[in-house]
Amino acid sequence: xxxxxxxxxxxxxxxxxxxxxxxxxxxxxxxxxxxxxxxxxxxxxxxxxxxxxxxxxxxxxxxxxxxxxxxxxxxxxxxxxxxxxxxxxxxxxxxxxxxxxxxxxxxxxxxxxxxxxxxxxxxxxxxxxxxxxxxxxxxxxxxxxxxxxxxxx
Amino acid sequence: xxxxxxxxxxxxxxxxxxxxxxxxxxxxxxxxxxxxxxxxxxxxxxxxxxxxxxxxxxxxxxxxxxxxxxxxxxxxxxxxxxxxxxxxxxxxxxxxxxxxxxxxxxxxxxxxxxxxxxxxxxxxxxxxxxxxxxxxxxxxxxxxxxxxxxxxxxxxxxxxxxxxxxxxxxxxxxxxxxxxxxxxxxxxxxxxxxxxxxxxxxxxxxxxxxxxxxxxxxxxxxxxxxxxxxxxxxxxxxxxxxxxxxxxxxxxxxxxxxxxxxxxxxxxxxxxxxxxxxxxxxxxxxxxxxxxxxxxxxxxxxxxxxxxxxxxxxxxxxxxxxxxxxxxxxxxxxxxxxxxxxxxxxxxxxxxxxxxxxxxxxxxxxxxxxxxxxxxxxxxxxxxxx
Numbered sequence: 124x125x126x127x128x129x130x131x132x133x134x135x136x137x138x139x140x141x142x143x144x145x146x147x148x149x150x151x152x153x154x155x156x157x158x159x160x161x162x163x164x165x166x167x168x169x170x171x172x173x174x175x176x177x178x179x180x181x182x183x184x185x186x187x188x189x190x191x192x193x194x195x196x197x198x199x200x201x202x203x204x205x206x207x208x209x210x211x212x213x214x215x216x217x218x219x220x221x222x223x224x225x226x227x228x229x230x231x232x233x234x235x236x237x238x239x240x241x242x243x244x245x246x247x248x249x250x251x252x253x254x255x256x257x258x259x260x261x262x263x264x265x266x267x268x269x270x271x272x273x274x275x276x
Numbered sequence: 277x278x279x280x281x282x283x284x285x286x287x288x289x290x291x292x293x294x295x296x297x298x299x300x301x302x303x304x305x306x307x308x309x310x311x312x313x314x315x316x317x318x319x320x321x322x323x324x325x326x327x328x329x330x331x332x333x334x335x336x337x338x339x340x341x342x343x344x345x346x347x348x349x350x351x352x353x354x355x356x357x358x359x360x361x362x363x364x365x366x367x368x369x370x371x372x373x374x375x376x377x378x379x380x381x382x383x384x385x386x387x388x389x390x391x392x393x394x395x396x397x398x399x400x401x402x403x404x405x406x407x408x409x410x411x412x413x414x415x416x417x418x419x420x421x422x423x424x425x426x427x428x429x430x431x432x433x434x435x436x437x438x439x440x441x442x443x444x445x446x447x448x449x450x451x452x453x454x455x456x457x458x459x460x461x462x463x464x465x466x467x468x469x470x471x472x473x474x475x476x477x478x479x480x481x482x483x484x485x486x487x488x489x490x491x492x493x494x495x496x497x498x499x500x501x502x503x504x505x506x507x508x509x510x511x512x513x514x515x516x517x518x519x520x521x522x523x524x525x526x527x528x529x530x531x532x533x534x535x536x537x538x539x540x541x542x543x544x545x546x547x548x549x550x551x552x553x554x555x556x557x558x559x560x561x562x563x564x565x566x567x568x569x570x571x572x573x574x575x576x577x578x579x580x581x582x583x584x585x586x587x588x589x590x591x592x593x594x595x596x597x598x599x600x601x602x603x604x605x606x607x608x609x610x611x612x613x614x615x616x617x618x619x620x621x622x623x624x625x626x627x628x629x630x631x632x633x634x635x636x637x638x639x640x641x642x643x644x645x646x647x648x649x650x651x652x653x654x655x656x657x658x659x660x661x662x
Contacts, residue, residue: 196520200392201369204426276422 134197136211140221153179153232169240176236176250180229180257187225188260189274205276210266217263226261229254277301280640282614289614290645292635297470297581298541298551299640300501306540313536321529325518329529337535340542341506345476346486349515350508353523354530356495359505360463361387362523363493364432366516367459368393372428375409375458377401378627379439384432384463385626390522393430397626400440403448406431410456429458435467435478439618439629441576441583443467446482459490469499470581474549499545502538504530551639555581558646559637565650566635571661572604572653575632584618584632585653587661594622597631600660605633607656613649 124130124138132138139145156178160171187209197203203211213219233254240246259265269275278294279302300306313333323329334352341350353359364387368374372393376384379400388395396413398406417424431453433444446462453460464477472480477494479486486492491509496502507514507521517524545551556579563578566585576583590597598617605615618634637646 198522200365200390201371204369204371272422276426 133199134193134203134211134214135195136193136203136208137214140212140225146224149228153228169243169246172236172239173246173249176229176232177253179232180253183225183229183257184260188257191274206267207260207274209261215266217266222261226258229257280638284609284614287609287612289609289612290641290649291614291638292641292649293614293616294638295466295498295582295636296501296638296640297499297555297636298501298545299638300499300541300544303501303541303544305544306501306537309540310533310537313533317532319533320531323529324525324527325529326525331529331532331535333532333535333539334529337530337539337542338506340539342508344542344546345492345508347492347508347514348511350506351514351517351521351524352530352535353505353507353521354503354527355523356465356497356503356505357383357386358523358527359495359507360384360461360465360493361390362521363491363507363517364388364430364461365391365522366520367461367491367513368428368430371426372430373413374430374432375406376432377434377437377444379437379442379629380432380434381438381463381465382621382625384434385624388432400437401442401445403445403452407452410452410458414456429456430461431458432461432463435462435464435471436577436580436582438466438582439584441580443471443478443481443577443580446478446484450484450488453488460488461491461493462489463493465493465495465498465505466580466582468494469545470552470555471579473552475499475545475552496538500538500541502530502534502541504534504538555637555639558639558641558643561643562635562637562646562650565647566653569650569654569657571657572633581637583635583637584629585635586630586632590630594631601631601633603660604653604656607660608649608652611648611652611655613645613652 124132124135124142157175160166160174166174188207191207192204212221233250236250237247240250278291279296280291280299281288282291317331321329321331325334338350338352342348353362360383364384368391370392373396374388374391374393375396375398376388377400378397396409398409413429431449433449436443449460462478467478469475471478474480477492479489491507491513493505493507495505507517519525559579559581563574563583566574566583571588572585573588574583575586587597587600591600601617605617608615615633615635618629618632620628622628
């Protein structure tokens with residue numbers, strides 16, 4: 124489903140993460156973020172990797188688990204108005220390939236980060252906390268769950 | 277077309293059944309404009325408004341209607357039923373709340389069903405009931421203010437109700453609107469071209485500022501003697517329907533000959549504002565002459581061109597009531613007056629009105645014809661109901 128073509132998809136948000144080339148674009152953009160952070164002269168390697176991990180997880184949390192609904196009108200009278208983008212992927216079907224990709228990529232980034240930070244305890248704490256904020260909402264048990272009513276409406 | 281004199285089952289009758297309030301269905305000027313348009317544009321537009329289906333007559337009609345109703349913008353639909361049925365779901369979605377009158381017409385009910393919103397019915401023209409519902413909603417909102425901030429609230433009313441012939445109490449509604457912060461959608465199918473000094477509808481009748489009403493939707497199939505419908509209001513509101521009004525985007529546009537006919541009908545309405553007074557006088561006359569008929573009670577305002585005649589005492593079942601009314605209608609038809617029973621889809625209506633004969637007053641009927649209709653109804657009820 125490309126930009127500007129006629130389609131009968133009720134909610135295009137559900138198919139964005141299956142689009143052609145998006146996984147590659149995602150990997151490349153994480154790489155670019157890492158390169159930009161590496162170019163800053165006064166950050167050491169562990170700091171850079173930690174920053175990559177934290178910024179990646181923060182942006183992923185904001186885009187996938189905070190922002191709700193669609194930026195366009197859908198013909199289903201606002202069925203997904205209260206759902207985050209993660210919950211909308213593939214119309215709520217769990218464990219599809221995009222969901223698996225998006226769950227595994229922060230884990231891969233975390234493994235690389237913990238290697239490059241030499242398993243230092245402070246960095247370990249920061250990176251693990253960051254990983255948990257982005258892994259827990261992706262569990263199937265957390266579909267539609269809003270803790271303490273945050274972000275409910 | 278169902279004009280002043282129609283032939284029913286081979287018998288010529290005077291038409292008291294079609295909503296041809298201003299008699300514009302057989303107006304020569306309207307017919308000649310339509311024929312000229314037919315020669316110029318052909319019959320159909322072969323496309324929706326967004327895909328090569330917009331003609332200059334559509335834009336002209338929208339401009340003229342907006343200017344006539346003194347709003348910023350108007351939008352044309354190609355089918356009267358689809359007008360309000362597309363307008364409501366364009367604004368009200370799942371999780372929103374709509375307060376609607378029990379006597380709302382079928383088109384409004386289908387629009388509400390398509391919108392998937394929470395519907396709260398209030399008793400017909402009962403402002404205390406509506407205020408009670410609004411107060412309940414207010415207490416719910418205070419319990420959950422975050423949810424309240426994202427729910428939209430609407431009131432949907434008709435100017436002149438087709439099912440009862442009553443008028444909605446618009447000044448009280450405006451007060452409730454500003455007190456409880458709800459938007460008002462007014463459906464003026466029967467009151468457009470009937471009420472108000474210049475025919476602008478129920479807002480002019482009550483002298484209310486048109487900007488107080490958020491959306492006015494009306495049928496062009498009654499007074500304007502065309503097909504289709506329009507919505508008018510502020511540009512900000514109407515523009516939204518150009519992409520979200522399902523009946524606008526996904527239906528072929530109004531045939532240009534009908535749009536030209538509607539423009540001509542608007543011209544006639546603007547040029548002789550005296551016809552509205554004539555129509556009201558005729559409505560009052562028939563309302564008075566129909567009082568006191570034994571067995572039938574007249575339901576409707578005295579200035580409403582649509583009157584319902586309901587049986588004073590029901591025979592028990594709806595079927596028997598309808599059979600009795602059918603006999604009255606047949607008697608009148610033999611006497612040369614064409615009446616009709618109000619028809620409903622019994623299983624689909626939310627609040628089914630009682631069976632009735634629907635009598636329509638038009639400008640073309642003379643006083644003698646009105647008197648004839650009244651006396652024929654009197655004789656019919658005397659012979660059939662007694």
